[in-house]
Amino acid sequence: MKYIKLLIFAITGALLVSCDTDEFLNPLPDSVIVAESFFQSDDDVLAGIIGIYDAVQGVNENTESSTVRFNRGVQLEYLLTEHRSDNTRSKTLEGSRADFHRYIVEPENIQSEDYWQSMYEIIFRANNVLKYVNKADATNINKYTAEAKFLRAYAYFNLVRLYGAVPLVTAIVGPNEKELLFTRVAVETVYEQIVSDLQAGVDYLDNTHKSRASKVAAQAMLAKVYLTLATPNYGGAKDLCEDIITTGGLGLEDNFSDVFYNELNNEIIFAIQYLSGNPEESQGFSSEFTSYKRQGRQDGLNIVNPNLAEDFIANGGNRTAVSYAAFGPDADLPIPENAEVIKFLPDGSDISDPNLPTYGGAPANAGNDWIILRYSDVLLMHAEAIMAGGNTSDDSAIDSYMKVKVRAGFDAVADRPAVLTVDALLLERRVELAFENHRFFDLLRLGVAHEVLGAHAEEMGYTSYNIRRLLLPIPAREINLSDGILTQNPQ
Amino acid sequence: MKNQINIFKNTMKVVWFISVVFLSVSCEKAFEFELPEAGSKEDTSLPVASFAYIPNAENFKTIEFNNLSTESIKYLWDFGGGNTSTDKDPSYTFEAGEGSYPVTLTALDGNEASNTVTIDVEVVDKFVPIPVTILNGDFDGGSSDWKFASFTGGNTNPFNSSSDGSFTNYDGTDNGAKTKGAKWTKSTSAGAYLTSNTRYAYQAIIVSPSNVDRDVKYILEYEYAIKTPAEQAGVAPGGNRIISEVLDGHFEDGADAVASTPISQFIGSEAKGKTSHTLVEQEFIANASGEVSIMFYAVTDVDLYLDNVKVYPAD
Numbered sequence: 001m002k003y004i005k006l007l008i009f010a011i012t013g014a015l016l017v018s019c020d021t022d023e024f025l026n027p028l029p030d031s032v033i034v035a036e037s038f039f040q041s042d043d044d045v046l047a048g049i050i051g052i053y054d055a056v057q058g059v060n061e062n063t064e065s066s067t068v069r070f071n072r073g074v075q076l077e078y079l080l081t082e083h084r085s086d087n088t089r090s091k092t093l094e095g096s097r098a099d100f101h102r103y104i105v106e107p108e109n110i111q112s113e114d115y116w117q118s119m120y121e122i123i124f125r126a127n128n129v130l131k132y133v134n135k136a137d138a139t140n141i142n143k144y145t146a147e148a149k150f151l152r153a154y155a156y157f158n159l160v161r162l163y164g165a166v167p168l169v170t171a172i173v174g175p176n177e178k179e180l181l182f183t184r185v186a187v188e189t190v191y192e193q194i195v196s197d198l199q200a201g202v203d204y205l206d207n208t209h210k211s212r213a214s215k216v217a218a219q220a221m222l223a224k225v226y227l228t229l230a231t232p233n234y235g236g237a238k239d240l241c242e243d244i245i246t247t248g249g250l251g252l253e254d255n256f257s258d259v260f261y262n263e264l265n266n267e268i269i270f271a272i273q274y275l276s277g278n279p280e281e282s283q284g285f286s287s288e289f290t291s292y293k294r295q296g297r298q299d300g301l302n303i304v305n306p307n308l309a310e311d312f313i314a315n316g317g318n319r320t321a322v323s324y325a326a327f328g329p330d331a332d333l334p335i336p337e338n339a340e341v342i343k344f345l346p347d348g349s350d351i352s353d354p355n356l357p358t359y360g361g362a363p364a365n366a367g368n369d370w371i372i373l374r375y376s377d378v379l380l381m382h383a384e385a386i387m388a389g390g391n392t393s394d395d396s397a398i399d400s401y402m403k404v405k406v407r408a409g410f411d412a413v414a415d416r417p418a419v420l421t422v423d424a425l426l427l428e429r430r431v432e433l434a435f436e437n438h439r440f441f442d443l444l445r446l447g448v449a450h451e452v453l454g455a456h457a458e459e460m461g462y463t464s465y466n467i468r469r470l471l472l473p474i475p476a477r478e479i480n481l482s483d484g485i486l487t488q489n490p491q
Numbered sequence: 492m493k494n495q496i497n498i499f500k501n502t503m504k505v506v507w508f509i510s511v512v513f514l515s516v517s518c519e520k521a522f523e524f525e526l527p528e529a530g531s532k533e534d535t536s537l538p539v540a541s542f543a544y545i546p547n548a549e550n551f552k553t554i555e556f557n558n559l560s561t562e563s564i565k566y567l568w569d570f571g572g573g574n575t576s577t578d579k580d581p582s583y584t585f586e587a588g589e590g591s592y593p594v595t596l597t598a599l600d601g602n603e604a605s606n607t608v609t610i611d612v613e614v615v616d617k618f619v620p621i622p623v624t625i626l627n628g629d630f631d632g633g634s635s636d637w638k639f640a641s642f643t644g645g646n647t648n649p650f651n652s653s654s655d656g657s658f659t660n661y662d663g664t665d666n667g668a669k670t671k672g673a674k675w676t677k678s679t680s681a682g683a684y685l686t687s688n689t690r691y692a693y694q695a696i697i698v699s700p701s702n703v704d705r706d707v708k709y710i711l712e713y714e715y716a717i718k719t720p721a722e723q724a725g726v727a728p729g730g731n732r733i734i735s736e737v738l739d740g741h742f743e744d745g746a747d748a749v750a751s752t753p754i755s756q757f758i759g760s761e762a763k764g765k766t767s768h769t770l771v772e773q774e775f776i777a778n779a780s781g782e783v784s785i786m787f788y789a790v791t792d793v794d795l796y797l798d799n800v801k802v803y804p805a806d
Contacts, residue, residue, distance in 0.1 A: 450545070466580060467543065467557040484535050490559040 039132035045144055046136070048129040052151045053212065055121040057272050061297060062287070062364035063279040067110050071118040074272055074370050075285050076111050077437050078302050080162055080472065085439035086456035087308050087430070091291050091300035091338065102462045103469040107476035107488065116163070116475050119155040126152035127172050146204035150213040150221070153197035154372075157225060160190045161441055164471045164489055168193060182482035191229055198222040202240075207249065210264045210271060211369075216248040217270035220373045223381050228445045234388040241382035244269075245400070250375040252407045257322040259374065260343045269373035276347045276367025286366035287359070289341040289435075292327035295363035302435060304339035307456065316431045317408035323434055327354050341435045344368040371436060376404045380429050383420060389447075391421045401425065404432055422446060444470065538563035540598035540608040547582065551616045552704075555582040556594075563598035563606075570594055585614050588704070620699040620707050620777075620804035625785075628800040629661035630671045637673075637692045642745035649692040650675060650787075650797070657714045657768045657798040669766055672798040675733070675789035682790030683728040692787040693748060695741040696802060700781035707777040708805035711737060711785055714768035715759050718793040722764055725792030732760040733795055737775040738784045748786060754778060768798065774805055 038044055058073020082088045083100035090098040099105045105112055126148040133144050152170075159166045168185040170193065175181075201218025208214065219240045226237035244250065253259050253267045264271060275281040284296065291300025304324045312320040313335065323343055326336035331354035342351065347367060348360020379400040386397035398420050405428065406412050417424065429442050443449040450467050457465030471489045479486045540560045547553035558566060558579050568576040570583045571592055585592055592612045599605045626636035630652065637649040656672025658665060679690040699707045715733045725731075737755040742748035755775035763769060777783065785802065789795045 467545075468559065487536065488561055490541070490561050 035128055035132065039135045041135060042137040042140060044135065045129060045133055045140075048125070048132065049144055049147055049212075052122055052125040052129065052148060053272065055118065055125050056151065056154070057274065057281070058118060058283075060279065060282050060365065061284040063282070063284075065297070067114075070114070071121050072111075072114050073118045073122075074372075075283050076115055077158075078285065078435070079111050080115055081437040081440040082302055082435060084453075084469075085443060086305060086452060087434060087439045088302040088304055088341070089460075090298070091303050092298065095298070097298060097301060103457060103465040105469075105472055107473040107479070109473075109475075112472050113475040113477055116159070116478065119159050120169075122155040123152050123169060124172075126155075127170060131172050142204040143206075146200040146218070147213045149197035150201040150205070150218050153194045153201075153225075154221065156190055156194050156197075157221065157228075160187055160194070161228070161444065162472050163474060166190060167486070178483055178485055182478070182485040184487060188230065191225065194225055195222065198225060210268050211273045214270065216244050216250065217373055219244050219248075220269050220378050220381070223378070223385070224445075227381060227384060228441070232389070234385045237381065238385035241378050241385055241400075244375075244378050245382065248375075248378075250378075252375060252379075252403060254407070256319050256408065260322075260368070260371075263369050267375045268369075268371060269375060269378070271369040271371045273369050274367045277362045277365050278367075279365055282362075282365035282367055283370065284364060284366070285370075286344045286346045286368050287363045289344060290357075290359060290363070291338060291340050292330075293357050293359070295346070295359050300338070300340065302341045304336070304341065305456075305460075306335050306337055307459070308430070308434060309335050309339055311427060312431050312434070315427055317405070317410050319408050319431055323431070325351055325354070325357075327351075327357055331355075343435050376407070376432055377429075377438070379404050380425065380432065383425060384446075387420065387422065387425065389422070391419050393419045401428065404428060408432070534600070534602055534604065536562045537604050538598040538600045538606045540596045540606045542594075542596050542608070542610065544594075544610075544612055546614070546617070550584070551618065552586065552588055552614060553582055553584045554612055554614065556580055556596075558596070558598075560596065560598035560606075563600050565599040567597040567599070568594065569597075585612075589614055589616055616704070618699075618705065618707075620709070621697070622804070623696050623698060623709070623802040625694060625696070625800050625802055630656060630673050630798060633671075634673075634692075637694055639691065639693050639745035639748065640743045642691075645687055645745050645749075646690060647745065648690055649673070650690045651679065653796060655716075655765055655794075655796055657716075657796075658766065659714065659768070659799060661799055661801075670798065672796045673787075675791060675795045675797075677725070677727070677792050680727065680790045680792075681734075681788045684790065690788065691745055691749065692797070693742070693745065693784060694800075695782070695784040698777040698781050698783055698802070699804075700779050701777045702779065708774055709777060709802055710805045711735060711755075711757075711773040711775060711800075711802050712771065713787075713800040714770050714798045716765060716768045716796040717760070717762040717791065718795070719762050719764040723793040727790050727792045729790060730760050731762060731791040731793055731795065732758050733787065733789045733791075733797065734758050735771065735773055736786045737773070738786055739778050740780070741782050741784055748784065753786075754783065762793075765794065765796065768796070 039048060055071060056073050058075040059070045061072065064070045079097055079100045083090065089101035092098055096109045096111055099109060129148040130145060133141055136144050165184040165187050167182055168190055169181060173180050198218050198221055201213055202215060202222060205213055205215045205218055207216055223237040223240040226233040250269065251266045253265055258265055259267050274283045288296035288298055288301045290296060291303060294300055312323060316323065324339040325342045326339040330336040330338050346359050346363035349358065351357040382400040383397040386392055386394050398416065401420055402412060402416055405415060426442060426446055430439055443452050449470055454465060468490050473491060474486060474488050479488060538560060539562065542559050543557045544554045547555055566577060566579055568581055592614065593609050594612045595607060595609045597605050597607045633652045634649050638647045641647065650673040653672045653674035654669060656670040658669060660666045660670060673692060675690060677684060678688060681689045698709055701707045713735065717731050735757045736753035738748055738751055739754050755773060757771060757773040759769060759771055761769045787797055
């Protein structure tokens with residue numbers, strides 16, 4: 001026993017040496033999944049990619065009703081886009097959802113904050129997949145990379161159009177790297193990243209999926225980015241649209257209603273899927289669009305402005321009857337004051353009786369997909385690219401424009417214009433793509449946002465409107481977290 | 492020993508006194524209300540002045556300014572010539588009209604930190620006159636769109652429809668054959684032959700109004716033909732002629748229109764024969780209301796024809 005001290009000393013020494021301090025002090029937990037341990041195989045990377053779509057899909061407000069700390073993803077987007085255009089409004093004036101259509105969104109607005117957070121959630125998840133993508137099978141690495149980049153570009157494209165210059169984060173960074181997380185990067189630089197990310201999609205994706213990124217989706221989104229740039233790349237957009245038209249294997253649905261009620265049909269390029277009746281995978285916006293017999297949490301959102309109804313009546317053709325409906329006393333008005341969107345009616349809806357519409361068994365957990373890109377959008381972008389900011393008499397531009405009009409019931413010969421004007425194109429986009437969150441961006445892209453929305457605000461008595469309202473304020477929470485690095489938009 | 496204590500006492504008194512004075516002086520500082528300063532940080536978000544501008548839709552000389560400054564609450568605008576504003580989004584009229592004017596904006600925050608920007612504001616007259624469409628200007632639709640609503644002591648029929656119009660189509664291309672036109676004869680003439688059967692062709696149009704800044708010029712264009720003496724004999728007092736007038740205003744009753752003083756009048760008397768048309772480009776200056784009308788009539792012994800009536804802005 002006289003060596004006991006020596007023995008203890010030796011054993012302790014051996015124990016100390018045998019410890020890998022790094023692993024010992026930072027053990028990977030066994031009971032929870034962390035990124036480091038999660039991504040081990042091709043399947044794991046694919047699961048990570050599906051997780052990005054989950055961020056776009058968002059959480060149904062009827063499943064998790066807390067207004068904070070839930071990503072609504074694309075489910076609240078109509079507030080930031082359609083409500084801020086001349087298309088729609090909120091029925092009530094109460095609550096932060098009613099601020100968008102009156103152009104009084106504050107930096108504290110909870111829905112704007114949620115959308116910002118949702119977009120950066122998409123970006124974070126995409127960056128995360130990109131970090132571990134090399135764990136995938138070698139043949140899939142390019143494809144998975146392109147898919148994550150496509151979704152990252154989608155999020156940045158939305159952010160840069162709504163908020164202007166935004167922080168550009170393209171890797172996983174820690175919470176303390178505030179300069180990287182909160183420094184606003186010039187709009188042109190953000191667009192360079194978007195173009196390069198989408199180019200990867202054009203190069204490496206195929207057309208297997210409609211509910212996931214595809215080559216045509218990347219082409220269509222890149223074409224839209226080209227048209228949106230401060231110095232638009234009209235030639236590039238035209239080539240992309242022509243490639244989609246000739247090789248994309250897409251076509252217009254004969255019946256306009258089938259675009260929305262026959263999911264992933266031939267016209268769909270990219271849609272976010274939802275499952276009816278499933279609280280985890282359903283959406284809440286379908287129910288929010290009801291008002292007369294309201295099914296949602298609000299009095300009615302995305303209520304159709306009379307000004308849009310007038311455009312529909314004059315130029316909608318057979319789209320009018322399947323785009324919006326008026327109920328009760330409004331049904332008898334020549335131009336309804338409070339019409340409701342019917343492109344996304346929940347399963348089992350029956351609106352044939354204007355005084356007693358019904359909305360099936362689970363309207364709050366609706367399964368209607370959210371369409372991000374579809375073929376008629378591409379046809380109209382094709383015309384827009386050829387027009388290059390002016391009017392055109394080019395036959396192929398007018399052909400593409402007429403394909404959309406003819407499907408809506410107009411005559412291919414009698415209604416064909418000799419000259420296609422920017423106003424006519426904008427009007428066609430308005431009635432074709434109403435309630436699909438295009439109008440606000442269309443007005444911005446074609447350079448008439450201030451003109452059109454200024455007149456609209458005056459007509460509706462929205463006195464708070466001014467040109468600064470075309471950009472949303474940067475959410476106050478982000479500015480507070482940034483220690484003064486993130487700057488506010490002009491207010 | 493007693494002395495020593497006394498000395499000590501005195502020393503203590505002095506020490507006490509000094510201590511009290513020191514404390515009372517230092518207290519002032521210790522009890523100062525220092526919350527606003529405690530833990531406060533320097534304001535590093537400083538104002539950045541910036542603005543954009545849009546000309547007013549009604550008057551190009553009035554510029555509407557859009558303040559794009561950040562981190563600021565007070566604004567001082569200097570439009571030059573001692574004209575200033577403290578509004579956030581002022582509008583200002585540059586009475587001198589077109590030109591480049593440096594405008595300075597100073598943006599201040601609550602700490603009076605400021606930033607100044609000067610931008611040359613370009614005041615440009617981007618006026619484009621509104622186009623005019625003449626209804627049934629080629630007379631293919633007979634006499635429709637050319638009638639007065641009423642005509643006291645007269646006739647609302649505007650002319651005789653004719654198949655002896657110009658060979659030229661309305662779009663300027665050659666038709667290769669006669670098109671339809673309008674026709675006057677001795678019995679529908681005015682002047683020496685004025686009766687209740689006299690015909691006046693009339694159409695109300697809207698043009699861009701003239702104002703103090705500019706005269707807006709338009710051209711009334713048409714073709715007319717008068718039969719030659721070889722084709723038909725006869726000369727009206729004053730000569731065979733067509734009279735085209737641009738009238739000041741819109742008229743319900745033809746009698747009021749005929750009695751009014753025209754803005755512009757042209758008399759065409761070239762007789763080149765049936766279907767040999769003469770082109771007239773009659774320039775006129777729009778009135779202040781923009782509401783004008785065009786009127787045609789004839790004084791002729793022989794057949795007289797009118798075709799392809801157009802109104803467009805003069806370059």
